[in-house]
Amino acid sequence: MRFKRLGILFFGVIGNLMGMLVAPLPMMKSQDTQPEAQAVCPTPVLSRLKRHRLEAGETLESIARQYNLIPATLLGMNPILQQQPVTPGTEIVIPPYNGIQVNIPPGRSWQEVVKAYNARPDVVFEVNGCQTQPTALFLPGVNWSPKGPPIPALSLLSGYPLPQPTTMQMGYGWQLNPVLGRVVFHSGLDLTATVGTPVLSVGAGKIAFAGEREGYGKLVVVNHSSGKQTRYAHLDQIEVKVGQSVNLGDILGTVGTTGQPDSHEPHLHFEIRYNSDLGWVAEDPNPYFKVKQ
Numbered sequence: 178m179r180f181k182r183l184g185i186l187f188f189g190v191i192g193n194l195m196g197m198l199v200a201p202l203p204m205m206k207s208q209d210t211q212p213e214a215q216a217v218c219p220t221p222v223l224s225r226l227k228r229h230r231l232e233a234g235e236t237l238e239s240i241a242r243q244y245n246l247i248p249a250t251l252l253g254m255n256p257i258l259q260q261q262p263v264t265p266g267t268e269i270v271i272p273p274y275n276g277i278q279v280n281i282p283p284g285r286s287w288q289e290v291v292k293a294y295n296a297r298p299d300v301v302f303e304v305n306g307c308q309t310q311p312t313a314l315f316l317p318g319v320n321w322s323p324k325g326p327p328i329p330a331l332s333l334l335s336g337y338p339l340p341q342p343t344t345m346q347m348g349y350g351w352q353l354n355p356v357l358g359r360v361v362f363h364s365g366l367d368l369t370a371t372v373g374t375p376v377l378s379v380g381a382g383k384i385a386f387a388g389e390r391e392g393y394g395k396l397v398v399v400n401h402s403s404g405k406q407t408r409y410a411h412l413d414q415i416e417v418k419v420g421q422s423v424n425l426g427d428i429l430g431t432v433g434t435t436g437q438p439d440s441h442e443p444h445l446h447f448e449i450r451y452n453s454d455l456g457w458v459a460e461d462p463n464p465y466f467k468v469k470q
């Protein structure tokens with residue numbers, strides 16, 4: 178029953194895509210009979226991978242050319258090819274067309290995974306044999322990338338707030354504050370930099386504040402479309418105005434010692450906050466930097 182219902186759902190998707198432009202496909206007349214449903218679902222791509230034994234002298238490019246694929250498809254399907262060197266005799270798998278294999282993490286639906294990759298659910302459903310609860314899927318037309326699975330762009334602030342990665346004087350969270358001599362909550366990161374170093378926006382956004390604020394000193398606040406906010410404090414100079422749009426890497430000002438810095442050594446105090454019912458809540462910026470190193 179379950180299969181049949183999903184079969185109908187699938188035909189429904191196709192039907193919607195077709196709209197009123199073309200006559201219904203013959204198979205749609207008998208959409209509630211299982212044999213027809215099976216007829217439109219090919220064997221899943223992952224069950225019909227070809228095997229290829231590597232021979233001396235072959236290259237990633239030459240094998241890709243032989244099977245009319247792009248090298249990224251072979252790299253993604255065969256993690257062993259991502260290491261060097263690969264010994265002749267090693268067997269690799271060859272999909273019938275370009276795409277990647279993804280595993281469905283426990284607790285996630287295949288539809289969520291397909292959405293994260295911006296793939297078409299109706300196409301993915303069909304090439305994977307109309308499975309209702311697959312544990313792995315082949316996503317046709319999605320290119321493998323060494324950076325790993327795509328992270329929804331909106332959640333990513335990909336830049337670094339200074340021209341070069343630098344040492345962290347004080348991390349996020351409860352920290353012994355050397356100036357105050359007691360443990361206080363530190364809402365951002367203190368990144369060592371000399372006075373006058375350019376301070377850069379870590380992502381595209383709009384200037385929400387540019388001026389003096391108690392404790393922060395000269396402060397620039399950028400609101401990003403993802404519901405995130407970044408703050409750059411203790412600046413010497415501010416070079417943007419409220420309402421101005423900025424892009425990743427744009428100069429917001431320069432490192433200074435204004436306000437009440439948590440150490441006497443010049444640094445940029447950098448914060449990431451997210452919008453919530455409680456207002457802008459600080460979060461640990463460290464995870465955003467892992468992609469840089």
Ligand SMILES: [Zn+2]
Nearest residue numbers: 366367439446
């Ligand atoms: Zn600080």
